[in-house]
Amino acid sequence: MQLKKIGLIGIALLFLGYIFIWCKYDFFYENYNPEKVAPQFEAKKMRAPVYDTIVINKFKIGYLSNKRYNYVEGYDYLGGIRNPYLLLIPENGASIASLLPYFMDEELNKKFHIIAIDRIGFGGSKVEKNEEGKPFGHYDSRASFEENALYTLLTMPKYIAKSEGNYLDEVRVVFSGKTAVTGLGTAYDMSMTSEKIFLLNADLEERFFWTIGYSRFVISGIGRLIFPENYVSKHQDLCIADQAKTKYMKHWIESVKYQEDEENQREYSMYKGASQGKMAKWLFFAGLGASDKKKVDAFTGGDNFVFYEEAVQLNDKEQVLELLRKADFYTLEFNQLSKSRSLNTNKE
Structure with a gap:
């Protein structure tokens, strides 16, 4: 009887967990809906952000931009003075709707060119089925899909910033959480252009085999039938991050270290005369765990990158702005x- 009771309790908990998944990732999941948010911006007498898409490596990527605020009176849009670029990548399982508070902050909108990009599988970055009816977009296998999806995730900040008019500005790109590891790939991809990549509370440890197995089940044919689409995308995103950790992370970190060292050894490095730190630093960690920091230090010798002990939450605008400062x-x-004409970073 005792075993039967325990079994029934276990079944009840599994059922409740299953209902919770459907509630969180389907019934109450928040995708960006311009018609729904328009009244909120009108109430604040603000212009709503512009929703746009771009095709990168055969993936359609959706993103929000407050480009309407990026005009400066008396200057040409592409050739004049522009606000600093701030690119935000949602955490695993979330869409760009989670970053709407940035766009609804009137002062922040006037100070930054803000761009929020949906990760693959979410919002406007949904993946279509291929000709065989498989959920791999334009690719014929899961392996090919995941490899190309990873490449797209790490390069999309560069391409979208360029499409938004970036030329010489140091773009600030913010990643957070379990899949922030792809930000290391972005740092590798953009290290020759001196961008600033921020990883908040990044998880760089490889997952346990049973959690990987569960994710593989969720994204399998059976899993796609019984779980909501956004939950499947969440675990697909985790599997792509797994590849980044096992196959590319070490190379990315070592390559960014090499590029930083090369820049800092140059006799006429622009950073020596045009930054307070007198050094090129392109990768910034906030709230990185002790074991993860040891891993990074093992790859670099401990002399590269910038580490801030305090955890920074992506949904806290003030914490993020303080980190940028x-x-x-x-x-x-x-x-x-x-130095921005529109951004005063001094606290009162």
Whole structure:
């Protein structure tokens, strides 16, 4: 009887967990809906952000931009003075709707060119089925899909920033959480252009085999039948991050270290005369765990990158802005937030 009771309790808990998954990732899941949010912006007498898409490596990527705020009176859009670029990548399982508070902050909108990009599988970055009816978009196998999806995730900040008019600005790109590891790939991809990549509370440890197995089940044919689409996308995203950790992370970190060292050894490095830190620093960690930091130090010798002990939450605008202010120390003078005509970084 005792075993039967325990079994019934277990079944009840599994059922409740299953209902919770459907509630969180389907019934009450928040995708960006321009018609739904328009009244909220109208109430604040603000212009709503522009929703746009771009095709990268055969993936359609959806993103939000407050480009309407990016005009400066008396200057051409592409050739004049522009606000600092801030690119935000949602955490695993979330869509760009989770980042709407950035766009609804009137002062922040006037100070930054804000762009929020949906991760693959979410919102406007949904993946269509291929000709065989498999959920791999334009690719014929899961392996090919995941490899190309990873490449797209790490390069999309560069391509979208360029499509939004970026030329010489040091773009600030913010990743967070369990899949922030792809930000290391972005740092590798953009290290020659001196961008600033921020990883908040990143999880760089490889997952346990049973959690990987569960994710593989969720994204399997059976899993896609019984779980909501956004939950499947969440675990697909985790599997792509697994590949990044096992196959590419070490190479990415070592390559960014190499590029930083090369820049800092140059006699006429622009950072020596145009930043307070006098050094090129392109990768910033906040709230990184002790074991993860040891891993990074093992790849670099412990002399590269910038680490802030305090955890920073992506959904806390003030915490993120304070982190960007700190990183100004290693930013070229003409791109520093304190030099922006519209952004006063001094606290009252």
